[in-house]
Amino acid sequence: MNIELLQLEPKMVWSNFSKLNAIPRPSKKEAMVIAFMMDFGTSLGLDTFTDDVGNVIIRKPATIGLEDRKMITLQSHLDMVHQKNKDTEFDFDTQGIEMYVEDDWVKAKGTTLGADNGMGVAAIMALLESNDISHPPLEALFTVDEETGMTGAFGLKGGLLKGDILLNLDTEEDDEIDIGCAGGIDVTAVRTYNEKKSSFGDIGYAITISGLNGGHSGMDIHKGLGNANKIMNRLLFVGSKYNMRLAWLEGGGLRNAIPRESRCAINISKTQAADFLFELEKVSAEIKTELAIMEPKLEISIQPCNPAKKVLGLSVQSKLIRSIYAAQNGVYAMSASIQDLVETSNNIAKVSVKDGEIEIACLTRSSVDSAKMDLANSLKSVFELAGFEVYFKGSYPGWKPNPNSEILAGLKQIYTELFKKEPRVVACHAGLECGILGQNYPDMDMISFGPTIKGAHSPDERVSIRSVQKFWEFLLAILQNTP
Structure with missing residues (x-):
């Protein structure tokens, strides 16, 4: 004791x-x-x-x-x-x-x-x-x-x-x-993918997001805190312009916690590596500047690693990155009846890509049940367009x-x-x-x-x-x- x-x-x-x-x-x-x-x-x-x-x-x-x-x-x-x-x-x-x-x-x-x-x-x-x-x-x-x-x-x-x-x-x-x-509802998007052999001459990098505050995905959702899954996806979007190939990704965890950390491994050709790293460092600096007040301890690490033997196919990778980019995260609507109250929000809590399976876990909240389901259906539509199967679970009033x-x-x-x-x-x-x-x-x-x-x-x-x-x-x- x-x-x-x-x-x-x-x-x-x-x-x-x-x-x-x-x-x-x-x-x-x-x-x-x-x-x-x-x-x-x-x-x-x-x-x-x-x-x-x-x-x-x-x-x-x-x-x-x-x-x-x-x-x-x-x-x-x-x-x-x-x-x-x-x-x-x-x-x-x-x-x-x-x-x-x-x-x-x-x-x-x-x-x-x-x-x-x-x-x-x-x-x-x-x-x-x-x-x-x-x-x-x-x-x-x-x-x-x-x-x-x-x-x-x-x-x-x-x-x-x-x-x-x-x-x-x-x-x-x-x-x-x-x-x-x-009230709230769990929104989960899943799909499988066939792993592809990486190209000869690829080099590998490990990207890590850490140092974020995290917090309660309801009580703290309005504070402008960084979401590790959204930050990582923004970096991967940069990489998609350089024929980057994602090997695996693990970000966040519990649905009711704003994700604090994310890490992944990527491959990229030697001829494009320098340009890719230059732009990645530039975007990382921009993100740190944007979040400097709320997330002063944010760290974005980009380190060389052994290239992965298997990666996602380009089509699946593109749909994954673009669907997370399009998915609502944070405050969606403020209450019209109670001053300063968040009415509806979503937390992209977890993103997992490994061993041929992808899972994206969200928690959607609202004090108006119809608005909760409206946002949940919006997320469902985004992920279904990207080839995911989406299901709802654990709805509570x-x-x-x-x-x-x-x-x-x-x-x-x-x-x-x-x-x-x-x-x-x-x-x-x-x-x-x-x-x-x-x-x-x-x-x-x-x-x-x-x-x-x-x-x-x-x-x-x-x-x-x-x-x-x-x-x-x-x-x-x-x-x-x-x-």
Whole structure:
């Protein structure tokens, strides 16, 4: 357990966060953390069980005098995004997160921190184990696989929860109260190709994109961050004018993370190599200049390597490069009803070209379901024209804002009295589970809030210590003042 974290306030929250982060919990591999939460609940003598998909539910009776209050369901997800720096040796399946404190921030050593959504989980755990905090009847819902499919939320059956109010503790700015979110859909394009023998006299180069910030493909999509897949494709487009031949390509990874790195190997004839390298260096400098403010650590490396024996055919290569060039990446439309809210976007999250197979993985988001499908169909059309087979999967709904929510009015008042200013009432471009949960629990009043977390879904993820203190104070006040 991290001793440094145990000195932070509120100690109950940080202690539980440290215990939680000692448990490997990547998405779709939550068996250990589910067992951990089951042991936690039963050790407290609380009603603890799992449902058919692995969600953990723990119920705690009200403290004396608050038995007649409405039951509050506290909800956070158990899984975390697993991203690491290229020079960090770490196995998310077996290792706990290595954390440290720097000024007001808790960070991880070369990996994602898991504050998304571990801080919410830790706060709920602190409430469940407390003996001196007044609260109404509590129901804790710990969902699984939020980050790569929202499987837990989708699989939760109606009638299982008993709460009247749901507090989702999964947003990342401590001055916001969230009342809506975007829906999303996975768009995947695949095709095969026949590898061709490379030409006699070719020389090889390895191209690497690194040093990008990355980030959350919903919450950070509007920031103008670099997308490693788009940058690499821009360089390959230059090469296509010089009879360059692509051997293999690996860029990005998880759909909900803006890709930070990409690498490939190419062959080119000796007679064209000098001209190709000259223009490639020129375009690389232009890209660095364009992204200098948002991506000051961007690195583009072009190094000689052994020429590949097999490469893509020119026709397939051309269609691949041009389809990625044409595919929408980033913000597609801003909301007309909520100021400064991204309505619709796409993240070209992963591009893989190897062993005769190509895969392009995207995550398309929108707070308007018809706009989500419109952009998804636009991407489908682009990739189908390039000979890809395209399929949709994992579509989930957005959470429609309810500005007249009863619990919203109460939370705004509590926040204002505590912190002497009004909170920002917002909808976000991330995929919160409230929209899905609301399908089976339409009468449950839902609100989302949380501490300030920066760089989620990247190794730069960090959580503000002062913000966690503020978040905890707000949460306790809500429990003592809800009807």
